[in-house]
Amino acid sequence: MSSLLELHNISMVFEQKSGLFGKATPIPAMVDVQLSFEPGEIVALVGESGCGKTTLGKVVTGLHKPTEGQLLYQGKDVWKMNKAEFSEYRRSVQLVQQDSYAALNPMRTIFQSLSDPILQHKLVRSRKEAYDRVCELLDTVGLTPPEQYIEKYPHQMSGGQRQRVLLARAISLKPKLIVADEPVSMIDVSLRMAILRLMSNLNKSLGIAFIYITHDLATARYIAQYGRMAVMYLGKIVEQGSVHDVLAAPKHPYLQALLSAVPVPNPRIAKAKRELPLKSLDMPSIMNPPSGCSFHPRCLYASQTCEQTAPSLMPYGNTIVSCHHVEKVPQWTIATVK
């Protein structure tokens, strides 16, 4: 049995065109990414801003055709599928976007936005049926009573409610996988947990696999507690493994830095924080990534090798890591309560 979705050495290089005859500058947003998703599993994808997380999400949902590599859905190459297969793939892989306001057409009511896809995919036969189904969906995501929301325009709802609508829309086509691209970063802290819980409930009750994209390790840990986590840096996956393993013993120096930077809602720990294990604060531009290991300019452990050759993902312990000096990197431990 093959995985639900597999990314086979996928690279996504954008070309920033300038004008009709302009020469394009390449932007390698994803480089040689190898990743697979099993049915019903939750994978958290974390990384700094601009490292290519959204791009990965778009490749997975078929919005970008990768410039290299293959995207396999149930073993078949998505970009070589026939119409029916492609349509099936389309239906099965859904997306939940970050900005719930932008993701809903402000000119259309919730019912309009939610009924059209199911009508088009013939999941329901009539408007009447669609109405019932939309109510059911709203109910599922906790917007009760549905009648109160169904005729509303997006601007008439709060951010949390809109985010629920997005989830309802994503599950309406009965997908097998949902890519959630920073689904809670725009909602209030106090409501984040509710949405995350909803997602994890949907995962459990409907068996939908989730790719949770975020830069917030804390929420990633929360939602994917039994799933996996992949850490991205400048278009590359630098560490990958089960959430527990990855967080318990982070190996890649970048991940260690990242974890050190995560704020902790506990003044005793937070105030005792030490310096970040980093050489430089600023992330290099993705347009001209550093040679070799792209993390080397910021890495405390970088050697000449790191400047020259790019490491590849290798299993180390329970996770796979892409670092020349995995062994040398000291074990990371969080500052603990004094």
Add this chain to the structure above:
Amino acid sequence: TEDNTKVFRDLGGWPKPPLFQGNPFASGGVGQASQYTFEGLFQIVRSTDKIYKRLAESVEHKGNETIIKIRPGVTWQDGKPFTSKDVWSYYMLNNGVEITKHLTSIEIVDDTTITFKWQEPSPFTEMKDLFLAQDQQATIPYHLYGKYIDKVDELLKQAKKTDDPNKKGPFGLEITDKLRKDIDKNWQDFLTAGPKMPVGTGPFIVKKVTASDMILEKNENYWKVENIHFDRIFIKNPGSDSSGLALLKSGKIDTYPGTPPRDILENMLATNKDLVHYRMFDPATIGMVFNLDKPPFDNQKFRQAVVYALDRTKIREVGNYYGQEADVSMTGMPQSELTKWITPENRETMTKFTYNPDKAGELLTELGWKKGADGNWADPSGTTPNFIIGVSGGWLQAVNSAQIAAEQMTKFGLPTKLLAVDGSVYYNNSTKDKGAYHMSVDWVDVSWGFMFPWNSLRNFYWGGIGNMAHLPKFKDGPDKGKLNMKLPGPDGQVVDIEKTLQSMPYLQKDEERKDAIFKLAWITNENAYGVGFFQNTTGYFENVKTIKGWPREDEFEKYDRSLPVPTEPDDIDAVSEINFGFGGITYFVEGRLSPRE
């Protein structure tokens, strides 16, 4: 800087710099400067045919020769003497003018004498005078254009004499296509060779030309300089009628040509008490010709019916309030001329086409047309026509008149639409093939150049108006392109129109000419080839406070400065001559005008 003493302030147009140049024959000419700068051997007053001698001191018709003596001492404005060679030059280069078709040659006798040799048969004397007088001979100085004059002289010498009337060109010469081309090329070169400023022999010299103003100064060497009471002429280029009127109203100009609509005219006189308005007939009628190629306009009775159906009073009121309506359809001559050439008895025999819708209805009924319940007429086959009147869109006076005519026809039961089209396509649309319009509106019954009715008659039968009427012509044979019109005249005898027109300049007796004119006028009216809406009345505003010497001064009070069209011959002459368009700057040259100190 502005010196207002002894200045005459005129109004006019000219090509704006950089388009302005000194050759009056080139496009746009020299505009309003022309009359002040250039003159001819004679000055004809074209609405009265009165002829003044200008650069000619004497004329002597001797058999088929006309000997002209030039005033001695006349010089071009650049100081060079004006001689008979310059007159000859004019006819050599500008050999397309009408007179050359009647000449065999022009000979220079000496510096001040020149002989015109006429072909046989030669036109009657008055006709000869008219031919000579309509030209402005002192416009092509040999000392400026010698190269082109010699060239054309040389080219013309290559041509053979011919007697074939179809091949006869200027001076009875057969101009082959090859020759034609060379002559045209030479003409082109001549046009581009002009000086920056015009050089004529006239009383004023152009000193400055801008987009809005022209300044001329007195030519101290003018041959009749003692008559010229002005040191300068300022000409304003108003661009639009409104601007001209505004200048007039505020007293910034001394003269303004034309007759604006009645209310504007009255308003002008009321707001500027220094103004007087003179009115005079234009030798031109605005009217509409029928397209004989478009049934039912091929039918004489139908055409008559249409003429009867039009209430020309109303058309006149809108088109030209002071104009004159006719009681004829169209005669080939302006209405005001009829009494001069046609005896009252003869006039009686001409059908009166005054407004008479009943009569129109009768005529249609006779033709088998029926009036339907909707008030529209249907032809014998039962169809109601949809007529189109064509008119050149930019010419508002004609458009307005035509619009009223169209409405009247529609109201009468002959649905008619007006199509006002761009001037650049109008003539072509109207005349090409069968023509695009049933009726075309234009100047009809019009005399350009001189008044003798042959002029207006041929303008209709041979000119553009006839083409718009689609008069029958020979399609081939030796007479190809000539009129194929042999129609019964007033006495029942058939008249060949082409022949009659052809022979008219050669009719030596006055009675013969009058008889021919009557016949043609009668036939034209009876056949109702068109309908003259009204004879146009034009006029002039003059400033009597700054300038003195205007005619009819004693009648200002009587008519409250709005003088009607004169009826007395003296008045007619005097008033006509204030019109630059009719008589040039006669008032200046004759010394009648002077600044009022």
Add this chain to the structure above:
Amino acid sequence: MRGMIDFFRIICHNKRSFIGLIILVIFILMATVGPFVFKLNMTVDYNNRYLTPSFEHWLGTDFAGRDTFIQLVHGSKEVLLVGLLAAFFTLFVGALLGTISGLVGGRLDAGIMLITNLFLTIPSFPILIIMAAIFSIRDPISFALVLSAWSWPGLTRAVRSQIISLKERDFIVICKVMGMSKPHIIFKELMPSITSFLSISFIMTMRGAITGSVGIMMLGLAPYSPTNWGQMLNLAISQTGGIFNPLGFIYLFSPILCLALFQLGSIFFANGIDEALNPRLRG
């Protein structure tokens, strides 16, 4: 239906657009019902020219004694029709090309934009004259076509940039993910978002076209129709000397006033459209 009611409710709520609406409605009535109510009689009645307004002649009479108001009413039909058609053509071409250009992108987009820019650089006034001659304006349709010939590029550009910014929006992107059809995306997602823009453009184009038509009419390039406002203006200026005859003032200023009022109405009405069509703004 409820949308319509909502629409007008909001328009009426906004003071400006309400005034605009009223003005436009009056003009529409004038052009549609007006000619049936007021019978046009163009018979010359010279003695009664330039009458001052009275019960019989609301705006007095013109230089030939014909009722000015009724001429205005009958003229409005043609003026509005030409404006309407021109706006329609412009909108059609502009929206179509703009949408295609924005959606498809690539070479087609570059091509369309090149042509559009080309049209934008050639001065429109002489072209209008030339077009008027080429197409020999005969009826409102050809008139409108000529008028719109040079007004679409601006709209094309505007629509294109709207579409381009829209198509990257999340709610369009998600449509692709959900496998929604192209027609759905265009007509149900994109169009509603630019309707208010298009309606405003429509009104503004119409307003421009009417000014243009009056200009062409004044230049005598369109068929003579004495009740057309432009022609009335032209006649007023030439027949009343524009200004020299105070009696002609009413005749001169009534088409100008109508024109100005219509423009005013359009501008005001357009003011409220965005609000009325956008659920966000109607609160």
Add this chain to the structure above:
Amino acid sequence: MNENNIIEIRDLSIEFKLRSGTIRAVDHVSLDIPKGKVTALVGESGSGKSTLASAILNIVSAPGTIKNGSIFLNGEDILRYNANRLRHYRWSDVSMVFQAAQNALNPVMRIGEQMIETVLAHKKMGKPEIIEKASQLLDYVRLEPGRVLKAYPHELSGGMKQRVMIAFSLLLDPQLVILDEPTTALDVITQDYIFDILLKVHKEMNITMLLLSHDISVVARVADRIGVMYAGKIVELGETFEMFENAKHPYTAGLIQAAPSILDDVSENKSIKGSSPNLLNLPTGCAFHPRCEFSTDLCKLEQPRAISVGKDRLAACHLNEKGEMLA
């Protein structure tokens, strides 16, 4: 007026008149900002933090008006300052690092020019001196002064801009720097770094700070005192450790519990139920009652007053009045 307070806010209310109604973004707030400490205000989006901060500088934007209340600086009400005094007060007494640093700089002026302009608006000083001072500050926030001074804002990354803003805020040696969510748009590493710098500034320069944030985890690291805002009101105020360990308002407790952490047992996290209040249509009584698990009928009827619940601690909850404590 307490000597130890830089700013004392008394009974401040700020309203926004909108088409759909009037929003009271700050509702009868009283707050002291003690010298030498970092005071933080937390609360969800729209709770009125930024509005309150803008009032301290008296720059409440267009539809907003200060309805009543005073803000005292050294005993003088800055809301009564004349235009000139106000202009001088701004930035030289209190400066601010704005929420969206990327938009707080004029895009068409170089950083250096803007710094010079700012200084010159307050005092006569030679350009070289200003540049000298600016360079020092930029250096302090670990930026290359040479490059940054000549740069246009768009040429800098978000983190750099935020650091520029910090340097900017220190230009005139103010007594108080307001930090309005200085790191929201930045990722964790940058955020961490920025707070490092801020703490350094605070300690080494002894600058009093007012930090506004929605993120309780961030506040935990930096603040000495925390005020919790909800629907325009300060519902609880106290020392950081005490607040975390012994919350006296259900909303504070909820916030702390809802903050996910990479350390604790994830299953303990709970969100606060319901959604943020609609300021146009606030619930009666305690604005938090629809979301509060302890709400009683009293909460629906009556707004709780802020009462002292310990040393330097205030809380506005009926539960405290009855002497009940939160578990």
Add this chain to the structure above:
Amino acid sequence: MTLVIVLKRIGMAFVTVCLATVMTFILLRLTPGNAIDGWARDYATQFGITLEEAYRRIAAMINYNPNEPLHEQFIRYISGLLQGNLGVSMVYQQITVNSIIANAMPWTIFVATISLLISFVIGMLLGVRMAWKRNSILEPSVSLFTVITSAIPDFIFAILLLVVFAYGLDWFPVNGAYDPFVTPGFNIDFIVSVLYYAAMPILTFVITNIGGWALMMKGNAVSILGEDYIIAAKARGISDSVIMNRYVMKNAMLPMITMLAVTFGGMLGGATLIENIFQYPGIGYFLGEATRTRDYTVMQGIMLFLSVTMIVANLIADLVYSKLDPRIKVEG
């Protein structure tokens, strides 16, 4: 912005110019009607020759052979163009299109530049103040003014101005470009006269344009005023006048620079009616004249010239814009 990009821009502009050339050429060949008909009839009456003779002569006078194959005409036209020669007037034999443009252009550019500057500057000042003081009387009065001025077509406005200020009050000359009694050249009399004569066309442009600029400026300024950096500047204690002028004005003005070029280009070509009404000897006047007489070569030349001006103006605006706005990196 690199030289390469500038060159690319210029290349693009060049392609547009080429297309504009082809397009004007084709359009004009498509136009029915000709210069000959009306002219011949006038000519015949003026010089007392027959219609046929007049036709023949004019056909010979006209610088255009309608029977010449299109491609040959085009090649001739283009080869002329390559030598910077726009051809010779079809109607005015000795007059080159170049000389017409050279004579007319300064007038139009003079009027367009001055009116544009005046209306732009006033419009901007008004606009910023309207945005700044939202509740003053300024905003409704400028709005009303704009509605009125944009409701009345500019040529009608020109007529009205002419009627009031030249015909009625007699404050300004009825038409023309300068007093005929002054000598053109660099002397005070001439300059004063030129300004005096240009007053009415300038006034027309200014009045009809000012409202648009003001409203546009207001719109921009309002959104600029909402930007954080304005509040931030306030917080920094920067004075209102500095904020208004250095912050709001400069930022709000930037997007209008492109409009400025477009308007400038449009004014050169769109001045036809207005220049005609004031008989102002600018490019629009001659374009109108050429159109009236169907002088295709002149029309073609002037239109091409105007297109090029427009394209160049746009190009310059883009380049200037990118210089002024540090955020913009000009792309292709």
